[in-house]
Amino acid sequence: MIPLFNTQEIRDLDSYAITKLGIPGIVLMENAAINISKIISDYCNEKSFSKVAIICGKGNNGGDGFAAARHLAENGFSLLVMSLGNENEMTPDCKTNFLILKNLSKINNQIELFQLTDQKQFYKELEKCNLIVDAILGSGASGQLKEPISTIIKKLNKFEIPKIAIDIPTGLDCDKGWGENVLTCDLTITLALYKKGLFFNSGYLNAGTIELADIGIDKSLFENLETTAFEIEPEDALEGIPQKAKNLHKYSSGKTLSICGSGKYPGAGALVAKAALKIGAGASILAFPKACRSSVYKDIAEVVVEQYNDNGKEYLSVPALDSINKKIVWADAVAIGSGLGREPETVKAVHKILEEKIYKKLVIDADAVFALNSGLYKKFILKDVVFTPHLKEFSDLIGIEIGKIQKDILKYGTEFSRETGAYLVLKGAPTILFTPDGNCFINSAGNAGMAKFGTGDVLTGVLAGLLAQNEDIEKALVAGIYIHSLSADILKVKFSENTFTSIDLIDNFGFTINFIRKSLA
Numbered sequence: 001m002i003p004l005f006n007t008q009e010i011r012d013l014d015s016y017a018i019t020k021l022g023i024p025g026i027v028l029m030e031n032a033a034i035n036i037s038k039i040i041s042d043y044c045n046e047k048s049f050s051k052v053a054i055i056c057g058k059g060n061n062g063g064d065g066f067a068a069a070r071h072l073a074e075n076g077f078s079l080l081v082m083s084l085g086n087e088n089e090m091t092p093d094c095k096t097n098f099l100i101l102k103n104l105s106k107i108n109n110q111i112e113l114f115q116l117t118d119q120k121q122f123y124k125e126l127e128k129c130n131l132i133v134d135a136i137l138g139s140g141a142s143g144q145l146k147e148p149i150s151t152i153i154k155k156l157n158k159f160e161i162p163k164i165a166i167d168i169p170t171g172l173d174c175d176k177g178w179g180e181n182v183l184t185c186d187l188t189i190t191l192a193l194y195k196k197g198l199f200f201n202s203g204y205l206n207a208g209t210i211e212l213a214d215i216g217i218d219k220s221l222f223e224n225l226e227t228t229a230f231e232i233e234p235e236d237a238l239e240g241i242p243q244k245a246k247n248l249h250k251y252s253s254g255k256t257l258s259i260c261g262s263g264k265y266p267g268a269g270a271l272v273a274k275a276a277l278k279i280g281a282g283a284s285i286l287a288f289p290k291a292c293r294s295s296v297y298k299d300i301a302e303v304v305v306e307q308y309n310d311n312g313k314e315y316l317s318v319p320a321l322d323s324i325n326k327k328i329v330w331a332d333a334v335a336i337g338s339g340l341g342r343e344p345e346t347v348k349a350v351h352k353i354l355e356e357k358i359y360k361k362l363v364i365d366a367d368a369v370f371a372l373n374s375g376l377y378k379k380f381i382l383k384d385v386v387f388t389p390h391l392k393e394f395s396d397l398i399g400i401e402i403g404k405i406q407k408d409i410l411k412y413g414t415e416f417s418r419e420t421g422a423y424l425v426l427k428g429a430p431t432i433l434f435t436p437d438g439n440c441f442i443n444s445a446g447n448a449g450m451a452k453f454g455t456g457d458v459l460t461g462v463l464a465g466l467l468a469q470n471e472d473i474e475k476a477l478v479a480g481i482y483i484h485s486l487s488a489d490i491l492k493v494k495f496s497e498n499t500f501t502s503i504d505l506i507d508n509f510g511f512t513i514n515f516i517r518k519s520l521a
Contacts, residue, residue: 001230001231001232001233001236001441002194002230002231002233003193003194003222003225003227003229003230004194004195004196004198004199004227004229004230004231004442005193005194005195005196005225005227005229006174006175006195006196006227006229007139007140007142007174007175007195009193009225009226009227010139010192010193010195011140012225013192013193013217013221013222013225014028014192016221017217017221021217023216023217025060025093026093026096027216028215028216028217029060029063029064029067029093029097029215030067031214031215031216032064032067032068032191032192032213032214032215032216033064033067033068033070033071033097034071035189035213035214035215036064036068036071036166036189036191036213037068037071037072037075039187039189039211039213040052040068040072040131040133040164040189041072041075041077043131043162043164043187044077044130044131047130047162049130049131049162050077050078050130051077051078051079051080051128051129051130051131052072052077052078052079052080052129052130052131052132052133053079053080053081053082053125053126053129053131053132053133054066054068054069054079054080054081054082054132054133054135055081055082055084055132055133055134055135055136055152055156056069056081056082056083056084056094056098056135056136057084057085057094057135057136057137057138057149057170058084058085058089058090058091058094059090059091059094059137059138059140060091060093060094060138061135061136061137061138061166061167062083062084062085062090062094062098062135062136063090063091063093063094063095063096063097063098064135064138064166064167064191065081065133065135065166066081066083066094066097066098066100066101066135067097067100068133068135068166069081069101069111070097070100070101070104073104073108073110073111076110077110078110079110079111079112080112080114080122080125080126080128080129081101081105081111081112081113081114082113082114082115082116082119082122083098083113083114083115083116084116084136084148084149084152085116086115087099101113112125116148119148119152123155126159127159129161130161130162131161131162131163131164132156132159132161132162132163132164133163133164133165133166134156134163134164134165134166134169134170134183134185135166136149136152136153136170137149137168137170137171138166138167138168139167139168139174139190139191139195141168141170141173141174142173142175142176143173144180144181145170145171145179145181149170150181153170153171153181153182153183154181156183157183157184162186162187163183163184163185163186163187163208164185164186164187164188164189165183165185165187165188165189165207165208166189166191167188167189167190167191167195168188168190168195168197168198168203168207169182169183169184169185169188169203169206169207170182170183171183171202171206172197172198172202172203172206172207173197174195174196174197174198174203175196175197176197176201176407176408176409176410176411177196177197177198177199177200177201177202177203177204177409177410178197178201178202178406178407178408178409179202179206182202182205182206183206184205184206184208185206185207185208186208186209187208187209187210187211188207188208188209188210188211189211189212189213190210190211190212190213191212191213191215192212192213192214192215192217193212193222193225194210194212194231196227196229196410196442198210199231199430199442199444200409200410200430200432200442201406201409204429204430204444205429228414228438228439228440229410229439229440229442230439230440230441230442231441231442231443231444232441232442232443232444232445232478232481232482234482234486234516234519234520235520236441236475236478236479236482237478237479237482237483237486237516238479238516238517238520239475239478239479240466240470240472240475240476240477240478240479240480241280241466241479241483241513242280242469242470253280253281253282253283253469254280254281254282254283254332254333254465254468254469255281255282255283255284255285255330255331255332255333255468256273256276256277256281256283256284256285256331256332256333256334256335256461256464256465256468257285257286257287257306257324257327257328257330257331257333257334257335258272258273258276258284258285258286258287258334258335258336258338258461258464259287259316259324259328259334259335259336259337259340259353260272260273260286260287260335260336260337260338260339260340260365260457260460261286261288261289261296261338261339261340262289262292262314262315262316262339262340262341262346263289263291263292263295263313263314263315264314264315264339264341265338265339265340265341266288266292266295266296266339267296267339267454267457268338268339268340268366268454268457269286269288269296269338269339270286270296270300270303271338271454271457271458271461271502271503271506272286272335272338272365272457272458272460272461272464273285273286273300273303273461274300274302274303274461274506275457275458275459275460275461275462275465275505275506275509276333276335276461276462276464276465276468277302277303277465278461278465278506278507278509278510279461279462279465279466279480279483279509280465280466280469281464281465281468281469283304284302284303284304284465285303285304285305285306285327285331286300286303286304286305286306287306287307287308287316287324287327288305288306288307288308289307289308289310289313289314289315289316289320290307290308290309290310291310291311291312291313291314292314293305293307306323306324306327308320308323308324309323313343313345315340315341315343315345315346316340316341316345316346316349317343317345317346317348317349318345318348318349318352320349321349321352321353325356325358328353328358328359329358329359331359331360331468332360332361332467332468332469333359333360333361333362333363333464333465333467333468334359334360334361334362334363334464335362335363335365335460335461335463335464336350336353336362336363336364336365336368337350337364337365337366337367337368337369337370337371337460338365338366338367338456338457338460339366339367339457340366340367340368341367342367342370342371346367346371347370347371350368350371350372351371351376351379351380354372354380354381354382354385355380357380357381359384360384361384361385361386361464361467361468361473362384362385362386363385363386363388363460363463363464363467364385364386364387364388365388365389365456365457365460366388366393366456366457366460369387369388369389369393369396369397370393370396372397373396373397373399374396374397374399375398375399377397377420377422378420381421382420382421382422383421383422384473385420385422385423386422386423386424386425386463386467386473386477387416387422387423387424387425388425388427388456388459388460388463389424389426389427390426390427390428390456391405391406391426391427391428394412394413394416394424394426398412398416400412409426409432410432410440413426413432413434413440414434414438414440416434417434417435417436417438418436418437418438420436421436422436423435423436423473423474423477425459425463425477425481427456427459429446429448430442430443430444430445430446430485431443431446431481431485433474433477433478433481435474441478441481443481443482443485445482445485445486445488445489446484446485446486446488446489447485447488447489447492447497448497449488449491449492449496449497449498449499449500450485450488450505452501452502453502454501454502454503455484455488455502455505457502458484458502458505458506459480459481459484461506462480462483462484462509463476463477463480463481465480466479466480467480483509483512483513483516484505486512486515486516487505487508487509487511487512488500488505490508490511490512490515491504491505491508
């Protein structure tokens with residue numbers, strides 16, 4: 001896991017370095033600038049860029065920009081630097097580096113230094129540049145951008161040249177991962193520690209590639225910092241994939257039951273059951289309405305279909321549970337909801353399953369999430385339950401509008417899992433796992449090709465299949481989320497993100513798992 005930190009945790013580290021270790025802030029800024037300039041130089045040399053524009057704010061982020069500009073000038077780059085404040089408005093360390101660059105610009109004609117008052121000429125000159133560097137606001141910034149910065153960011157986003165942010169893209173709240181007006185960057189050079197807001201929501205969309213720059217603080221100090229947010233790595237996925245014993249048989253290799261699909265949506269159930277089997281479960285049974293059972297047989301040769309009496313209605317109801325309950329008890333993990341339908345009788349059946357709680361582990365998806373909307377989930381004990389909604393489904397589930405959730409996703413996800421004792425897999429770009437102990441795990445793998453019918457059903461099956469094989473729920477979920485997305489990334493390279501389907505995802509799981517194993521060998 002890669003630990004991700006919030007603003008207060010980063011401030012605490014800076015404070016410790018300055019007050020306890022005696023490292024002056026200006027030294028930390030210089031260390032940062034050296035490493036920032038090296039990353040920018042490598043980026044420019046790779047692309048044969050020669051002229052760089054740097055926009056610097058009045059705080060320490062601006063100071064990083066002024067100092068990095070000095071090092072870039074020493075390396076022969078032509079620089080266009082705009083200061084958004086006069087020297088009397090700057091923080092002390094920012095002012096020091098501004099004055100050095102100001103003096104240097106008098107003897108180095110490769111450095112053009114502009115003040116905010118000369119924006120028109122600056123933007124004209126900006127058209128001659130290969131790269132824009134954002135050093136306006138750092139990780140301590142929050143709330144909506146004020147003028148003139150708001151307008152500057154809108155103008156910069158219109159320039160179709162690469163952009164690099166120092167620490168965070170301006171406009172992003174690095175705790176909440178949100179911003180209404182954020183600079184869209186190709187690369188973000190974040191300082192000392194990874195900020196959690198870079199990895200989800202607006203950060204995920206706007207930060208681009210993320211590189212870490214050292215600021216000269218002993219790495220051992222980071223080990224004492226506690227955090228609740230993490231990015232999933234390939235080795236984390238391997239921990240959730242059990243090794244197969246030589247004497248294993250199909251019923252000791254994980255048994256799954258999928259109560260999914262209906263006459264209206266037969267394919268969803270087939271995808272869930274197949275994915276569970278393909279991810280390694282030894283036995284996969286699909287509980288399906290008797291009246292339409294023939295619609296799924298052709299798609300799931302390896303899966304057993306447990307038909308239940310639906311009285312010709314083609315959907316689940318409470319009486320049908322009499323013939324399913326034995327299989328619920330039998331299964332190591334149960335998946336319910338994908339393609340199940342939203343008939344009132346089906347909603348009651350979902351409630352009945354939760355009331356009786358005869359399952360070992362339960363994955364609740366799609367229509368089963370709908371059955372618990374507007375706080376109805378609070379009526380049930382949800383230990384060993386996994387919810388897998390996308391953002392709209394989660395909004396309906398907890399009764400809070402999407403816009404409000406988006407502005408603080410980690411807060412709402414964490415509160416839900418802590419209060420219910422359930423695990424929450426919030427599907428999206430990226431997918432985030434929330435656990436009952438208050439931790440969250442962000443999955444940065446995946447691509448736009450996953451925005452297709454059926455990919456969510458496949459994830460439900462993957463999670464059920466791994467839960468059936470693994471006693472540790474958290475490890476199973478981390479592995480399932482990552483493998484599902486990495487399979488899509490591999491398919492993107494192989495076929496493009498436009499063409500692969502849900503079935504392709506399933507068929508690619510074996511290659512994906514071996515790919516992870518070989519890459520970590």
